[in-house]
Amino acid sequence: xxxxxxxxxxxxxxxxxxxxxxxxxxxxxxxxxxxxxxxxxxxxxxxxxxxxxxxxxxxxxxxxxxxxxxxxxxxxxxxxxxxxxxxxxxxxxxxxxxxxxxxxxxxxxxxxxxxxxxxxxxxxxxxxxxxxxxxxxxxxxxxxxxxxxxxxxxxxxxxxxxxxxxxxxxxxxxxxxxxxxxxxxxxxxxxxxxxxxxxxxxxxxxxxxxxxxxxxxxxxxxxxxxxxxxxxxxxxxxxxxxxxxxxxxxxxxxxxxxxxxxxxxxxxxxxxxxxxxxxxxxxxxxxxxxxxxxxxxxxxxxxxxxxxxxxxxxxxxxxxxxxxxxxxxx
Amino acid sequence: xxxxxxxxxxxxxxxxxxxxxxxxxxxxxxxxxxxxxxxxxxxxxxxxxxxxxxxxxxxxxxxxxxxxxxxxxxxxxxxxxxxxxxxxxxxxxxxxxxxxxxxxxxxxxxxxxxxxxxxxxxxxxxxxxxxxxxxxxxxxxxxxxxxxxxxxxxxxxxxxxxxxxxxxxxxxxxxxxxxxxxxxxxxxxxxxxxxxxxxxxxxxxxxxxxxxxxxxxxxxxxxxxxxxxxxxxxxxxxxxxxxxxxxxxxx
Amino acid sequence: xxxxxxxxxxxxxxxxxxxxxxxxxxxxxxxxxxxxxxxxxxxxxxxxxxxxxxxxxxxxxxxxxxxxxxxxxxxxxxxxxxxxxxxxxxxxxxxxxxxxxxxxxxxxxxxxxx
Numbered sequence: 001x002x003x004x005x006x007x008x009x010x011x012x013x014x015x016x017x018x019x020x021x022x023x024x025x026x027x028x029x030x031x032x033x034x035x036x037x038x039x040x041x042x043x044x045x046x047x048x049x050x051x052x053x054x055x056x057x058x059x060x061x062x063x064x065x066x067x068x069x070x071x072x073x074x075x076x077x078x079x080x081x082x083x084x085x086x087x088x089x090x091x092x093x094x095x096x097x098x099x100x101x102x103x104x105x106x107x108x109x110x111x112x113x114x115x116x117x118x119x120x121x122x123x124x125x126x127x128x129x130x131x132x133x134x135x136x137x138x139x140x141x142x143x144x145x146x147x148x149x150x151x152x153x154x155x156x157x158x159x160x161x162x163x164x165x166x167x168x169x170x171x172x173x174x175x176x177x178x179x180x181x182x183x184x185x186x187x188x189x190x191x192x193x194x195x196x197x198x199x200x201x202x203x204x205x206x207x208x209x210x211x212x213x214x215x216x217x218x219x220x221x222x223x224x225x226x227x228x229x230x231x232x233x234x235x236x237x238x239x240x241x242x243x244x245x246x247x248x249x250x251x252x253x254x255x256x257x258x259x260x261x262x263x264x265x266x267x268x269x270x271x272x273x274x275x276x277x278x279x280x281x282x283x284x285x286x287x288x289x290x291x292x293x294x295x296x297x298x299x300x301x302x303x304x305x306x307x308x309x310x311x312x313x314x315x316x317x318x319x320x321x322x323x324x325x326x327x328x329x330x
Numbered sequence: 331x332x333x334x335x336x337x338x339x340x341x342x343x344x345x346x347x348x349x350x351x352x353x354x355x356x357x358x359x360x361x362x363x364x365x366x367x368x369x370x371x372x373x374x375x376x377x378x379x380x381x382x383x384x385x386x387x388x389x390x391x392x393x394x395x396x397x398x399x400x401x402x403x404x405x406x407x408x409x410x411x412x413x414x415x416x417x418x419x420x421x422x423x424x425x426x427x428x429x430x431x432x433x434x435x436x437x438x439x440x441x442x443x444x445x446x447x448x449x450x451x452x453x454x455x456x457x458x459x460x461x462x463x464x465x466x467x468x469x470x471x472x473x474x475x476x477x478x479x480x481x482x483x484x485x486x487x488x489x490x491x492x493x494x495x496x497x498x499x500x501x502x503x504x505x506x507x508x509x510x511x512x513x514x515x516x517x518x519x520x521x522x523x524x525x526x527x528x529x530x531x532x533x534x535x536x537x538x539x540x541x542x543x544x545x546x547x548x549x550x551x552x553x554x555x556x557x558x559x560x561x562x563x564x565x566x567x568x569x570x571x572x573x574x575x576x577x578x579x580x581x
Numbered sequence: 582x583x584x585x586x587x588x589x590x591x592x593x594x595x596x597x598x599x600x601x602x603x604x605x606x607x608x609x610x611x612x613x614x615x616x617x618x619x620x621x622x623x624x625x626x627x628x629x630x631x632x633x634x635x636x637x638x639x640x641x642x643x644x645x646x647x648x649x650x651x652x653x654x655x656x657x658x659x660x661x662x663x664x665x666x667x668x669x670x671x672x673x674x675x676x677x678x679x680x681x682x683x684x685x686x687x688x689x690x691x692x693x694x695x
Contacts, residue, residue, distance in 0.1 A: 362628065
């Protein structure tokens with residue numbers, strides 16, 4: 001998915017003239033659309049921000065496995081089970097690609113994992129919401145992945161090479177995710193009365209959390225300005241949110257479902273939908289750890305990590321023994 | 331004859347269905363990301379094989395049941411999977427030991443099916459052999475690595491082997507269904523697969539520094555459906571819940 | 582990327598980091614030559630306890646088991662690098678897992694791009 005709560009370092013954006021030569025060369029390269037690679041010089045703020053952003057993005061993928069994983073064993077057909085499993089597996093893969101990208105910045109995956117497990121590093125708040133019915137698998141794919149894609153597609157052009165390359169691969173795989181979600185929603189929305197009710201309920205619960213995924217308005221933010229100058233943030237939050245609503249509202253209509261916002265309407269003049277803001281107090285509550293599933297999600301990650309420790313150690317010890325035997329044989 | 335064939339196909343399909351389901355329970359909580367992804371691949375292979383086996387079973391039965399109906403609308407006594415595969419995951423070591431013990435039999439069985447007199451079965455076997463060859467390779471490496479790893483990993487793998495070994499025997503006991511398959515040239519006699527399996531097992535366990543239990547006792551009742559363990563029912567209540575709660579819905 | 586001003590996290594969230602735990606598996610760089618590929622291409626990295634494990638993990642992570650590929654696994658620490666200038670290394674999903682392809686899902690035209 002992506003990281004919504006990134007705050008950049010810096011006191012606002014420096015002008016090229018105020019920069020030392022190497023920083024100036026760095027910024028000019030970014031301005032010209034060039035890529036920064038691991039061994040290139042980079043400002044410490046750029047490196048730190050990237051570690052945090054890519055790390056949070058990676059954590060979001062890994063924690064994001066849980067709400068959907070919640071339904072793999074209850075998927076209603078063999079095909080649905082296979083598709084959902086393949087999708088959640090992709091999320092593990094995306095987490096892996098992103099961790100690897102962050103690792104090029106001089107941090108290890110285990111270090112980032114430890115920071116996730118201790119609560120020091122964050123993941124996308126959307127995954128602190130529960131998945132209560134099968135229709136939620138539809139809503140998560142359609143809305144949550146839909147919102148994530150809005151964020152991720154522009155990031156394929158981000159200035160940091162390994163991150164951009166990871167995003168290219170991820171975006172290629174994500175397209176099937178949103179489609180499988182919409183496919184479930186179509187089946188539900190056009191199914192029995194009970195299924196239609198489930199679909200509407202899922203939309204009701206996931207609509208505003210999906211809008212929150214883009215983060216609060218950042219129109220006036222100097223931090224965002226710095227991230228945008230560095231091209232590690234490509235669009236403003238409001239811009240992406242508007243794009244998401246514009247794309248999603250007609251899809252809901254197609255499904256015959258009602259977006260839970262009585263203010264939602266198409267403005268002929270602007271060519272955009274008008275819509276209500278989500279409840280930002282709720283957003284900050286969830287961010288602080290008070291979402292419906294924060295505790296369970298972190299518990300699950302911690303348990304997997306703790307219970308897997310002997311496996312990681314065991315295989316490493318075996319590899320070490322083999323290595324020593326090989327050396328002795330030479 | 332077609333009853334025996336139906337039974338046989340349910341055995342193949344229920345094994346992959348139940349084990350695929352068990353493996354899918356690991357999704358998102360495996361010890362390390364790479365293993366999480368690998369386990370999901372194994373589960374996906376097994377679910378895919380299930381669709382083929384149970385699809386064919388439904389065709390042979392000729393009562394209009396498809397793979398999903400067989401998977402989601404039969405009760406415990408109609409399941410024909412080996413007791414081994416319905417055993418709970420336990421820790422990662424037990425999961426991989428179960429996988430290894432099953433894969434060794436599964437691969438031998440599938441190789442025998444590649445020359446089946448039934449073309450459809452031979453075709454499914456040919457596709458599956460490629461996948462299962464890799465399952466066995468991976469499970470073998472893991473059993474060896476963890477058996478030989480640390481003191482703790484060694485102990486856990488020995489515990490897993492001790493716990494699961496009594497479910498090995500059932501895979502090789504031939505019954506009337508198997509006899510019917512043998513006489514029609516459809517499937518190999520499972521009892522003939524045992525010597526090679528034992529040799530493979532001994533070699534791997536030696537490398538893994540694990541001791542094969544001396545007691546050859548074998549629990550049975552899975553593939554005949556006569557007496558499953560209590561675990562299967564719990565698995566089915568979860569797996570089949572949506573289908574049974576909303577029987578008039580399509581998904 | 583999106584950045585709430587009132588974010589409770591300090592600028593130093595990501596740093597400094599302590600020492601990595603001794604149990605971390607080494608990092609490997611993975612190179613794959615596809616069925617009709619002329620040479621191996623870098624596709625990404627992963628963690629594994631040893632070389633054999635790295636190759637198996639690469640099969641699972643980067644080829645999703647597509648057959649007929651040749652895999653190289655190189656310890657990341659053994660790579661000497663100038664400044665790589667690699668374009669996105671795309672991989673082909675396994676051919677029999679059709680549902681990985683977006684086109685598997687038939688989305689009605691009225692719904693628009695997805």
